[in-house]
Structure formats: structure tokens, C-alpha cells
Amino acid sequence: MNISVVGTSYVGLVSAACFAELGANVLCVDSDSRRIGTLLYGGIPIYEPGLEPLVKRNVGDGRLRFSTNMAEAYADSDIIFCAVETPPAEDGSTDLSQVLNLAKAFGSQITRPSTFIIRSTVPVGTAKKVMEIIEDELAKRGEKIQFDVVSNPDFLQEGTAIKDFMSPDRIIIGIESKRAKKVMAEIFFPLKSNNFPIIYTDSNTAEMIKYASTSMLATRVSFMNEIANLCELVGADVNIVRRGVGTDSRIGSKYIYPGCGYGGTCFPKDIKDLLKLAHGHDFSMEVLSAVDDVNIRQKHILFNKLSNFYNGDLEGKTVTLWGLSFKPETSDMREAPSLIT
Numbered sequence: 001m002n003i004s005v006v007g008t009s010y011v012g013l014v015s016a017a018c019f020a021e022l023g024a025n026v027l028c029v030d031s032d033s034r035r036i037g038t039l040l041y042g043g044i045p046i047y048e049p050g051l052e053p054l055v056k057r058n059v060g061d062g063r064l065r066f067s068t069n070m071a072e073a074y075a076d077s078d079i080i081f082c083a084v085e086t087p088p089a090e091d092g093s094t095d096l097s098q099v100l101n102l103a104k105a106f107g108s109q110i111t112r113p114s115t116f117i118i119r120s121t122v123p124v125g126t127a128k129k130v131m132e133i134i135e136d137e138l139a140k141r142g143e144k145i146q147f148d149v150v151s152n153p154d155f156l157q158e159g160t161a162i163k164d165f166m167s168p169d170r171i172i173i174g175i176e177s178k179r180a181k182k183v184m185a186e187i188f189f190p191l192k193s194n195n196f197p198i199i200y201t202d203s204n205t206a207e208m209i210k211y212a213s214t215s216m217l218a219t220r221v222s223f224m225n226e227i228a229n230l231c232e233l234v235g236a237d238v239n240i241v242r243r244g245v246g247t248d249s250r251i252g253s254k255y256i257y258p259g260c261g262y263g264g265t266c267f268p269k270d271i272k273d274l275l276k277l278a279h280g281h282d283f284s285m286e287v288l289s290a291v292d293d294v295n296i297r298q299k300h301i302l303f304n305k306l307s308n309f310y311n312g313d314l315e316g317k318t319v320t321l322w323g324l325s326f327k328p329e330t331s332d333m334r335e336a337p338s339l340i341t
Contacts, residue, residue: 107137174206
């Protein structure tokens with residue numbers, strides 16, 4: 001099977017390497033010549049445990065290639081994974097320009113039945129918008145070529161991304177046709193044979209699952225941070241509280257470690273996107289708003305404790321921060337609590 005992955009940032013590069021490891025022939029394309037140059041010379045532009053040997057092994061075996069030429073993506077494959085970045089825009093919404101530009105290119109260049117698979121994290125309704133753009137581009141060409149747009153959100157955690165890809169809790173696939181289902185079933189067959197669940201739904205629901213999952217995890221983090229702060233006031237041991245709560249089979253032990261707030265690009269951006277979506281429908285998500293507020297306050301808590309310990313007199317003090325990235329086993333500094341002053 002030939003697959004093209006557009007984007008060599010975190011989601012794109014990990015996905016490309018893992019698809020190659022599963023036996024596909026993968027072309028990974030990016031307009032960033034510096035990133036591609038690094039990869040062509042054997043380097044890795046991002047840090048993720050286990051990724052470097054995975055990339056080098058599959059490049060050496062001929063299953064993984066890199067290029068800056070988008071035309072190669074369409075020449076090599078009729079399966080295009082969109083894994084470009086979707087950063088926050090100035091108004092707080094998601095910048096979809098790279099996704100939409102790729103959709104235009106897809107519609108203007110495909111010559112045979114093809115599948116456009118959105119791996120990037122995008123707001124609900126993006127797959128339908130992409131479908132409209134591709135239809136418009138084909139109409140401009142006077143062509144009637146069968147195509148499908150699929151929502152296949154990633155659930156990769158920085159630090160454990162390869163394991164998350166190869167041993168997923170679930171694979172979410174938003175489709176609108178039987179043909180798309182057949183294509184996706186073939187792509188993920190190596191994982192399905194290991195009995196990892198594949199959930200098929202429509203594209204809007206698939207996109208919402210991504211945001212709902214992220215928001216639930218962020219809610220657990222903010223909730224436990226609130227409990228930790230209250231424990232300090234009443235003289236309870238939050239570590240024992242966490243263990244007691246985590247052993248409840250209905251709750252579990254993940255994402256209930258108190259700390260100085262969550263960071264990265266996933267939690268902060270996805271929560272703001274979901275709040276913006278709700279606001280656009282005149283709906284107030286009070287729980288999620290509180291989660292965001294708690295996290296903002298929590299990022300100041302270590303400094304406040306330090307200041308209180310010295311009665312506000314920090315002049316001349318030397319402070320060491322142990323751990324700067326937003327989580328262990330990553331070099332990602334985006335939205336890291338350590339950046340808050």
C-alpha cells in the first residue's frame with residue numbers, strides 16, 4: 001500500500017514512521033525545506049522516545065521517504081493523510097489555513113479516485129468544509145473524480161506516541177461512504193488484527209470525540225489540582241487522596257496527579273476551540289470554562305508558594321527550575337507552566 005503523509009511535525013512524522021513500520025510505502029511531504037533537509041541527512045526535527053531508530057530503520061528498508069514536492073504525493077498515492085499544523089489564530093480560533101490550502105491542492109491535482117484523510121486536530125465541521133473546497137476545485141477543472149474526506153483524529157501523547165499508535169485504545173474514523181470505510185479498513189488492518197477497536201462514525205462525531213476526550217483529561221487534571229490546593233488548607237495528604245481515588249475502578253489512576261497545570265498544544269488549544277464552538281451556538285460550557293480558569297491559576301501556584309515562603313522578598317535569590325517542558329519525555333515548550341512569570 002502506498003500512502004502520502006503531508007506534514008512532518010509531531011503527528012505527521014510519527015504517523016508516517018509507524019505506517020511504514022506496519023508495512024506501507026510512505027512518502028512524507030512538507031513545504032519546510034529545513035525539516036525535510038534534516039530528515040534527508042538522517043536527523044530528526046522533533047524529540048520523541050524511539051522515533052529516531054524507527055525512522056532510520058524504515059528509511060533504510062526503503063519504506064519511508066521524504067520530499068518537499070507535493071506533486072510527488074499525488075503521483076505516488078491516492079491516499080493522502082493531512083497532518084499539517086493547526087495552530088491558534090490571533091482571535092483564539094484554530095488556524096486552518098494549511099488544511100484548507102492542502103484541500104485546494106488536492107482538488108486541483110488528483111487524477112483518479114482518492115481519499116483525503118484529516119489527521120490534524122481540527123474544529124467540528126472541518127471535514128465537511130474540506131469536502132466543499134475539493135468539490136469546488138474539481139468543478140473549476142470540469143472534472144468528476146470520485147473522492148472521499150475522512151476524519152481520523154490522532155490520540156498520540158508526547159512521550160509515548162509510538163506505543164499509542166501501535167497499541168491504541170481505539171481508532172476513530174469519521175466517514176461518509178462505504179468506499180471510504182473500505183479504504184480505512186485496509187489501512188488499519190495490521191492493527192485490527194491485534195483486536196484494537198475501530199469505531200466508525202460520521203465526520204462531525206469523529207471530530208467531536210477528539211475534543212471531548214481531550215477536555216475530559218484536562219478536567220481530571222484541573223479537578224485534582226483543586227483537590228490538592230484544598231488538601232493543603234485542611235491538612236490532608238493529597239498523595240494518599242490520589243491513591244484512594246485512583247483505586248476506584250470507576251475512576252482509575254490516570255491524569256489525577258496534582259501539579260502546576262497542564263500545557264502543550266493539545267489541551268489548551270482544544271479546550272479553547274470547544275468553548276468557541278459552544279459560544280457560537282449560544283451555549284455556555286460552565287464546567288469546561290472552570291477547567292480552563294483553574295489551569296490558568298494553577299500555573300502561578302509554585303511562584304506564589306516560593307514568594308510566600310520568603311515573605312515576598314525574592315531579591316538576590318537564585319532559583320533553579322527542574323523540568324522546563326510541559327511534560328516528561330518531551331522537548332515541547334509550548335504552553336509550558338515554566339514559561340509563566
